[in-house]
Amino acid sequence: MKLFTGFIFIAALFLFPGTGFTRESFILGVAPHTSARVILEMYQPLRTHLEKSLKIPVEVVTAPDFDNFARRAIAGEYDLAVTTGHQARLLQTDAGYLPLLTYKADFKAVALVARKSPIHAPEDLKGKNTLGLSPTSLVTLWGQHWLADNGLSAVPVRYVSASDSVAQLVVAGDAAAGFTSMANYQKLSSEVRAQIRILAESPTMAGRVYMLNSRYAAREKEIDAALWSFADTAEAKRYFETNKLEGYRKLKPKELKAMDRYAAEVRKSLTGAKGDK
Amino acid sequence: MKRISLRRTILGRLLFIAVAVEFTMLTILVANSLRLLHGAMTTQARRQAEQMYPILKAALTAPMAQRDYATVQAVINESRSAGGVDYITIVDTAGHRVASNGWPKEIPLPEQSVSFPLFVSGAQARYDVVMPVSYLDQPLGSLHFGLNLSQIITARRSLLFQEASIAAVELVLSTVILFFLGYWITRHLATLTKASIQVASGEFPPPLVPEGDDDVGRLGLAFNTMSRTISDRVRDLHEQAELLKQEVEERRKAQEMLLYQQFQLEKLNRELEQRVADEVRKNRDKDQALLQSEKMASVGQLAAGVAHEINNPMGFISSNLRTLADYFNQIVRFDRIVWENIRQELSAETREVVSLNRESLEIDYVLDDGVTLIKESLGGANRVTKIVLDLKNFSRVDTPEYESVALNSCMESALTICYNELKYVATIRKEYEPTPEVHCHPGQMNQVFLNLLVNAGQSIVPMVDPGEIVLRCWHDGIFVYASVSDTGSGIPDEIRNRIFEPFFTTKDVGKGTGLGLSLSYDIIKRHNGEFLVESTLGKGTTFTIKLPLQAKQSDVDRSSQGVEEKS
Numbered sequence: 001m002k003l004f005t006g007f008i009f010i011a012a013l014f015l016f017p018g019t020g021f022t023r024e025s026f027i028l029g030v031a032p033h034t035s036a037r038v039i040l041e042m043y044q045p046l047r048t049h050l051e052k053s054l055k056i057p058v059e060v061v062t063a064p065d066f067d068n069f070a071r072r073a074i075a076g077e078y079d080l081a082v083t084t085g086h087q088a089r090l091l092q093t094d095a096g097y098l099p100l101l102t103y104k105a106d107f108k109a110v111a112l113v114a115r116k117s118p119i120h121a122p123e124d125l126k127g128k129n130t131l132g133l134s135p136t137s138l139v140t141l142w143g144q145h146w147l148a149d150n151g152l153s154a155v156p157v158r159y160v161s162a163s164d165s166v167a168q169l170v171v172a173g174d175a176a177a178g179f180t181s182m183a184n185y186q187k188l189s190s191e192v193r194a195q196i197r198i199l200a201e202s203p204t205m206a207g208r209v210y211m212l213n214s215r216y217a218a219r220e221k222e223i224d225a226a227l228w229s230f231a232d233t234a235e236a237k238r239y240f241e242t243n244k245l246e247g248y249r250k251l252k253p254k255e256l257k258a259m260d261r262y263a264a265e266v267r268k269s270l271t272g273a274k275g276d277k
Numbered sequence: 278m279k280r281i282s283l284r285r286t287i288l289g290r291l292l293f294i295a296v297a298v299e300f301t302m303l304t305i306l307v308a309n310s311l312r313l314l315h316g317a318m319t320t321q322a323r324r325q326a327e328q329m330y331p332i333l334k335a336a337l338t339a340p341m342a343q344r345d346y347a348t349v350q351a352v353i354n355e356s357r358s359a360g361g362v363d364y365i366t367i368v369d370t371a372g373h374r375v376a377s378n379g380w381p382k383e384i385p386l387p388e389q390s391v392s393f394p395l396f397v398s399g400a401q402a403r404y405d406v407v408m409p410v411s412y413l414d415q416p417l418g419s420l421h422f423g424l425n426l427s428q429i430i431t432a433r434r435s436l437l438f439q440e441a442s443i444a445a446v447e448l449v450l451s452t453v454i455l456f457f458l459g460y461w462i463t464r465h466l467a468t469l470t471k472a473s474i475q476v477a478s479g480e481f482p483p484p485l486v487p488e489g490d491d492d493v494g495r496l497g498l499a500f501n502t503m504s505r506t507i508s509d510r511v512r513d514l515h516e517q518a519e520l521l522k523q524e525v526e527e528r529r530k531a532q533e534m535l536l537y538q539q540f541q542l543e544k545l546n547r548e549l550e551q552r553v554a555d556e557v558r559k560n561r562d563k564d565q566a567l568l569q570s571e572k573m574a575s576v577g578q579l580a581a582g583v584a585h586e587i588n589n590p591m592g593f594i595s596s597n598l599r600t601l602a603d604y605f606n607q608i609v610r611f612d613r614i615v616w617e618n619i620r621q622e623l624s625a626e627t628r629e630v631v632s633l634n635r636e637s638l639e640i641d642y643v644l645d646d647g648v649t650l651i652k653e654s655l656g657g658a659n660r661v662t663k664i665v666l667d668l669k670n671f672s673r674v675d676t677p678e679y680e681s682v683a684l685n686s687c688m689e690s691a692l693t694i695c696y697n698e699l700k701y702v703a704t705i706r707k708e709y710e711p712t713p714e715v716h717c718h719p720g721q722m723n724q725v726f727l728n729l730l731v732n733a734g735q736s737i738v739p740m741v742d743p744g745e746i747v748l749r750c751w752h753d754g755i756f757v758y759a760s761v762s763d764t765g766s767g768i769p770d771e772i773r774n775r776i777f778e779p780f781f782t783t784k785d786v787g788k789g790t791g792l793g794l795s796l797s798y799d800i801i802k803r804h805n806g807e808f809l810v811e812s813t814l815g816k817g818t819t820f821t822i823k824l825p826l827q828a829k830q831s832d833v834d835r836s837s838q839g840v841e842e843k844s
Contacts, residue, residue: 036339040412060415064345
């Protein structure tokens with residue numbers, strides 16, 4: 001039987017030379033909180049470190065949007081998913097992912113308006129339009145809840161793909177306000193930031209959480225240790241400093257459970273919309 | 278003038294070289310153009326691939342990272358719609374084709390092309406590119422696309438056709454132009470060649486070739502000048518050659534004359550040498566003959582002297598003996614008468630005494646024997662007289678040189694001389710026929726027969742063979758023959774031709790000089806005779822002399838003189 005299997009394998013190599021043999025990779029899925037290139041660039045130090053530590057190829061992937069990311073994550077495409085708290089809670093509850101750690105820096109969502117905009121209070125947004133990243137992104141969901149809490153449920157939210165685009169569109173006047181994360185706001189260039197101001201910010205929420213696919217449960221400690229050892233490297237410190245993430249920290253008890261409200265929104269959104277796969 | 282083929286003419290070779298050079302250069306030009314075209318197109322295709330790659334990579338990086346394969350498919354669809362690309366396929370890191378356009382799913386993707394197949398046609402005119410899609414150090418997948426090279430190949434074909442056409446037209450035009458150019462340059466060469474051939478064959482002066490100010494015209498001018506000079510020079514050479522020819526002829530005649538004179542001189546020299554040799558031989562023969570003659574003369578004179586001295590006593594001895602014989606006969610007759618008359622008268626006693634004395638004294642025997650003794654003595658005296666006479670005859674000191682004699686008498690004289698030697702080795706048999714006398718030199722004839730008899734005696738081995746020597750003499754009305762035959766050892770064939778050579782002998786040292794037969798031969802020749810030899814080895818030899826009967830003194834003298842002159 002082994003001989004037959006080997007023969008089939010070799011025959012397959014000859015019949016499909018274009019495919020070749022590819023070693024199974026460890027897929028590090030990062031939620032598309034920014035552009036794909038930025039995500040790839042940000043996570044290259046971690047990828048390299050994990051490859052060395054786990055001794056397997058590691059790929060950093062993302063998704064066109066949060067919905068797709070969530071769907072793929074739930075489908076088990078990612079071995080280690082780095083995503084917002086509410087999606088992490090969804091993955092934990094609906095897909096059996098194991099929460100590992102998160103960043104020290106507080107994750108907050110902010111509502112940005114143009115610095116010279118006449119909007120100084122939430123009610124000033126009445127009759128205006130706003131921008132969000134995607135319907136199921138945490139900042140967008142917070143924004144929508146913030147609008148609803150301020151009696152502005154009717155204010156429409158238009159979705160764009162990148163957080164920096166939100167700031168640019170707000171500056172350009174395409175929308176009265178835009179929702180993004182504090183971290184992304186802080187990463188904006190000084191010129192852009194000089195043209196915008198924060199209208200409102202959320203309370204601290206679970207930001208990006210590292211969720212391990214349950215099929216790697218047996219190596220959870222190893223992978224967790226690898227992540228913590230990465231935090232001690234110079235590359236990690238530079239990464240944390242550059243992205244103002246301050247380092248890793250363990251999840252607080254019930255920190256993910258607090259995201260159930262938003263997770264439900266995502267679940268509802270995913271089940272209501274047709275998958276892209 | 279024989280027409281030469283084009284390839285052997287300057288025009289032909291010029292054309293061939295020019296066309297060959299131009300063909301080579303055009304070939305190099307076209308090949309170089311194709312090479313440059315190939316290089317340029319290769320560079321262009323590679324650059325196109327290199328330009329496509331970063332664009333596609335930039336466009337594909339984000340969707341690949343996002344695994345947004347719909348976007349990836351849209352990107353490659355858009356990219357291929359621009360043309361120039363046969364297919365685009367994206368393979369992820371797991372080896373799955375995540376997006377493809379233009380390449381069937383069931384066919385494996387081609388490998389990276391190693392070269393640009395610009396010189397092939399059809400579906401193979403494609404450059405396959407396999408490039409990784411990565412960002413930073415992270416592989417995202419691979420990009421497979423095939424550049425369509427058909428336009429490049431079409432352009433290459435068009436360029437090749439155009440360049441080949443231009444080259445062919447240029448080659449034809451160059452050939453035509455060079456042909457007329459070469460013909461214009463060499464148009465006078467035929468005339469020049471014809472004139473040169475006439476010059477070479479000696480036809481002077483040759484026809485004038487065209488002259489002018491251009492190169493060919495100057496060549497014609499130079500040729501005309503040269504041909505005139507050569508013509509003058511040839512004329513001078515002809516004259517000098519004629520003089521030289523005459524001189525050579527004269528020298529040849531002189532040389533022939535010299536050769537003839539040399540030949541004559543050599544001939545004379547040879548004749549002189551021959552004459553000297555003959556003279557030497559003749560003188561030697563004459564010396565020998567003279568020596569022999571002197572010897573014979575001495576012997577003859579001695580014999581004549583002895584004969585003369587013996588003849589006188591022998592005269593009165595013979596005379597006295599004859600007288601004594603007469604006297605003794607008278608005494609015998611007287612004794613018989615006395616004895617017959619007195620015997621009766623005597624007493625018996627006396628008669629007895631007388632008879633006894635007579636018997637004891639053997640008077641009767643004495644008387645009888647006395648007659649016999651006297652008779653024998655007289656016979657001996659006569660024999661001595663004959664010997665002396667023969668000696669005188671042999672020497673012939675008292676006879677003229679030539680006279681008519683019978684050859685048998687000469688043989689007898691010779692036999693008398695040597696009989697004492699011959700009688701111990703052979704018996705002598707004589708078979709003389711009556712023959713006319715022959716006019717000859719008797720002394721020389723004696724010498725001839727003496728030599729023959731001595732040789733015959735010496736050829737017979739004594740006490741071994743009962744030798745015999747036969748002397749014959751006969752004639753046939755024209756010649757007189759005399760022969761001496763022996764039963765000796767004979768003459769071997771190998772020396773038969775040499776026995777008449779002077780000083781040739783087979784006898785022991787001291788027994789012969791080798792001159793006997795040589796002198797005898799000369800003597801017979803001087804008598805216009807012949808000397809014949811018949812010999813059988815082991816049985817004997819016969820020497821025959823043949824002398825003419827009609828020979829006159831003058832002939833013999835002339836012959837003798839001739840021989841002497843020759844010798």
